[in-house]
Amino acid sequence: MATSVKMDEETKSRLERLQAEIRLKTGKQVTQQEILERLVNDAAESKAEVIDSFRDSQVPVDDDAHEAFHDGTVASGQKTTEDDIDDIIYG
Incomplete structure:
Protein backbone atom coordinates (compact mmCIF):
# COMPACT_ATOMS: atom_id res chain seq x y z
CA MET A 1 0.00 0.00 0.00
CA ALA A 2 1.60 3.25 -1.13
CA THR A 3 1.33 6.40 0.92
CA SER A 4 2.33 9.86 -0.16
CA VAL A 5 5.05 11.73 1.69
CA LYS A 6 5.13 15.52 1.81
CA MET A 7 8.48 17.24 1.33
CA ASP A 8 9.65 20.72 0.50
CA GLU A 9 10.79 21.66 -3.01
CA GLU A 10 14.50 21.53 -2.14
CA THR A 11 14.21 17.98 -0.76
CA LYS A 12 12.16 16.90 -3.79
CA SER A 13 14.79 18.40 -6.08
CA ARG A 14 17.59 16.61 -4.25
CA LEU A 15 15.70 13.31 -4.50
CA GLU A 16 15.27 13.84 -8.25
CA ARG A 17 18.98 14.63 -8.66
CA LEU A 18 19.86 11.48 -6.72
CA GLN A 19 17.50 9.47 -8.92
CA ALA A 20 19.15 10.89 -12.06
CA GLU A 21 22.65 10.20 -10.75
CA ILE A 22 21.76 6.58 -9.94
CA ARG A 23 20.46 6.13 -13.48
CA LEU A 24 23.53 7.81 -14.98
CA LYS A 25 26.08 5.82 -12.97
CA THR A 26 24.35 2.42 -12.89
CA GLY A 27 22.25 2.46 -16.05
CA LYS A 28 19.26 1.37 -13.94
CA GLN A 29 16.02 3.30 -13.73
CA VAL A 30 14.85 3.38 -10.12
CA THR A 31 11.75 4.98 -8.72
CA GLN A 32 11.78 7.58 -5.98
CA GLN A 33 9.89 5.06 -3.86
CA GLU A 34 12.73 2.54 -4.29
CA ILE A 35 15.27 5.17 -3.26
CA LEU A 36 13.27 6.15 -0.18
CA HIS A 70 36.95 21.01 32.40
CA ASP A 71 37.62 24.52 33.76
CA GLY A 72 35.31 23.75 36.67
CA THR A 73 36.95 20.46 37.63
CA VAL A 74 39.82 20.04 40.06
CA ALA A 75 42.06 17.03 40.53
CA SER A 76 42.21 16.19 44.24
CA GLY A 77 45.08 13.77 43.90
CA GLN A 78 43.02 10.98 45.49
CA LYS A 79 41.85 7.92 43.64
CA THR A 80 38.07 7.48 43.84
CA THR A 81 36.68 3.96 43.68
CA GLU A 82 33.16 2.77 42.95
CA ASP A 83 32.82 1.93 46.66
CA ASP A 84 33.70 5.52 47.56
CA ILE A 85 31.04 6.81 45.19
CA ASP A 86 28.47 4.33 46.57
CA ASP A 87 29.27 5.47 50.12
CA ILE A 88 28.79 9.11 49.18
CA ILE A 89 25.56 8.54 47.28
CA TYR A 90 23.92 5.85 49.38
CA GLY A 91 25.56 6.43 52.76
Missing part, protein backbone atom coordinates in the same frame (compact mmCIF):
# COMPACT_ATOMS: atom_id res chain seq x y z
CA GLU A 37 12.78 2.49 0.78
CA ARG A 38 16.54 1.89 0.53
CA LEU A 39 17.31 5.01 2.58
CA VAL A 40 14.82 4.04 5.30
CA ASN A 41 16.14 0.46 5.44
CA ASP A 42 19.73 1.71 5.72
CA ALA A 43 18.74 4.20 8.42
CA ALA A 44 16.88 1.50 10.35
CA GLU A 45 20.07 -0.56 10.46
CA SER A 46 21.97 2.34 12.03
CA LYS A 47 19.24 3.79 14.24
CA ALA A 48 21.61 5.34 16.75
CA GLU A 49 23.21 7.49 14.05
CA VAL A 50 19.84 8.72 12.81
CA ILE A 51 18.57 9.40 16.32
CA ASP A 52 21.76 11.29 17.17
CA SER A 53 21.35 13.44 14.07
CA PHE A 54 18.19 14.89 15.66
CA ARG A 55 19.88 15.84 18.93
CA ASP A 56 20.47 19.53 19.63
CA SER A 57 24.16 18.97 20.25
CA GLN A 58 26.58 16.39 19.00
CA VAL A 59 29.42 14.62 20.78
CA PRO A 60 32.31 15.19 20.55
CA VAL A 61 31.78 18.83 21.45
CA ASP A 62 33.91 21.63 20.08
CA ASP A 63 37.13 22.60 21.84
CA ASP A 64 35.64 25.65 23.59
CA ALA A 65 32.81 23.65 25.16
CA HIS A 66 35.23 20.90 26.16
CA GLU A 67 37.55 23.41 27.82
CA ALA A 68 34.66 25.17 29.59
CA PHE A 69 33.51 21.87 31.05
Whole structure:
Protein backbone atom coordinates (compact mmCIF):
# COMPACT_ATOMS: atom_id res chain seq x y z
CA MET A 1 0.00 0.00 0.00
CA ALA A 2 1.60 3.25 -1.13
CA THR A 3 1.33 6.40 0.92
CA SER A 4 2.33 9.86 -0.16
CA VAL A 5 5.05 11.73 1.69
CA LYS A 6 5.13 15.52 1.81
CA MET A 7 8.48 17.24 1.33
CA ASP A 8 9.65 20.72 0.50
CA GLU A 9 10.79 21.66 -3.01
CA GLU A 10 14.50 21.53 -2.14
CA THR A 11 14.21 17.98 -0.76
CA LYS A 12 12.16 16.90 -3.79
CA SER A 13 14.79 18.40 -6.08
CA ARG A 14 17.59 16.61 -4.25
CA LEU A 15 15.70 13.31 -4.50
CA GLU A 16 15.27 13.84 -8.25
CA ARG A 17 18.98 14.63 -8.66
CA LEU A 18 19.86 11.48 -6.72
CA GLN A 19 17.50 9.47 -8.92
CA ALA A 20 19.15 10.89 -12.06
CA GLU A 21 22.65 10.20 -10.75
CA ILE A 22 21.76 6.58 -9.94
CA ARG A 23 20.46 6.13 -13.48
CA LEU A 24 23.53 7.81 -14.98
CA LYS A 25 26.08 5.82 -12.97
CA THR A 26 24.35 2.42 -12.89
CA GLY A 27 22.25 2.46 -16.05
CA LYS A 28 19.26 1.37 -13.94
CA GLN A 29 16.02 3.30 -13.73
CA VAL A 30 14.85 3.38 -10.12
CA THR A 31 11.75 4.98 -8.72
CA GLN A 32 11.78 7.58 -5.98
CA GLN A 33 9.89 5.06 -3.86
CA GLU A 34 12.73 2.54 -4.29
CA ILE A 35 15.27 5.17 -3.26
CA LEU A 36 13.27 6.15 -0.18
CA GLU A 37 12.78 2.49 0.78
CA ARG A 38 16.54 1.89 0.53
CA LEU A 39 17.31 5.01 2.58
CA VAL A 40 14.82 4.04 5.30
CA ASN A 41 16.14 0.46 5.44
CA ASP A 42 19.73 1.71 5.72
CA ALA A 43 18.74 4.20 8.42
CA ALA A 44 16.88 1.50 10.35
CA GLU A 45 20.07 -0.56 10.46
CA SER A 46 21.97 2.34 12.03
CA LYS A 47 19.24 3.79 14.24
CA ALA A 48 21.61 5.34 16.75
CA GLU A 49 23.21 7.49 14.05
CA VAL A 50 19.84 8.72 12.81
CA ILE A 51 18.57 9.40 16.32
CA ASP A 52 21.76 11.29 17.17
CA SER A 53 21.35 13.44 14.07
CA PHE A 54 18.19 14.89 15.66
CA ARG A 55 19.88 15.84 18.93
CA ASP A 56 20.47 19.53 19.63
CA SER A 57 24.16 18.97 20.25
CA GLN A 58 26.58 16.39 19.00
CA VAL A 59 29.42 14.62 20.78
CA PRO A 60 32.31 15.19 20.55
CA VAL A 61 31.78 18.83 21.45
CA ASP A 62 33.91 21.63 20.08
CA ASP A 63 37.13 22.60 21.84
CA ASP A 64 35.64 25.65 23.59
CA ALA A 65 32.81 23.65 25.16
CA HIS A 66 35.23 20.90 26.16
CA GLU A 67 37.55 23.41 27.82
CA ALA A 68 34.66 25.17 29.59
CA PHE A 69 33.51 21.87 31.05
CA HIS A 70 36.95 21.01 32.40
CA ASP A 71 37.62 24.52 33.76
CA GLY A 72 35.31 23.75 36.67
CA THR A 73 36.95 20.46 37.63
CA VAL A 74 39.82 20.04 40.06
CA ALA A 75 42.06 17.03 40.53
CA SER A 76 42.21 16.19 44.24
CA GLY A 77 45.08 13.77 43.90
CA GLN A 78 43.02 10.98 45.49
CA LYS A 79 41.85 7.92 43.64
CA THR A 80 38.07 7.48 43.84
CA THR A 81 36.68 3.96 43.68
CA GLU A 82 33.16 2.77 42.95
CA ASP A 83 32.82 1.93 46.66
CA ASP A 84 33.70 5.52 47.56
CA ILE A 85 31.04 6.81 45.19
CA ASP A 86 28.47 4.33 46.57
CA ASP A 87 29.27 5.47 50.12
CA ILE A 88 28.79 9.11 49.18
CA ILE A 89 25.56 8.54 47.28
CA TYR A 90 23.92 5.85 49.38
CA GLY A 91 25.56 6.43 52.76
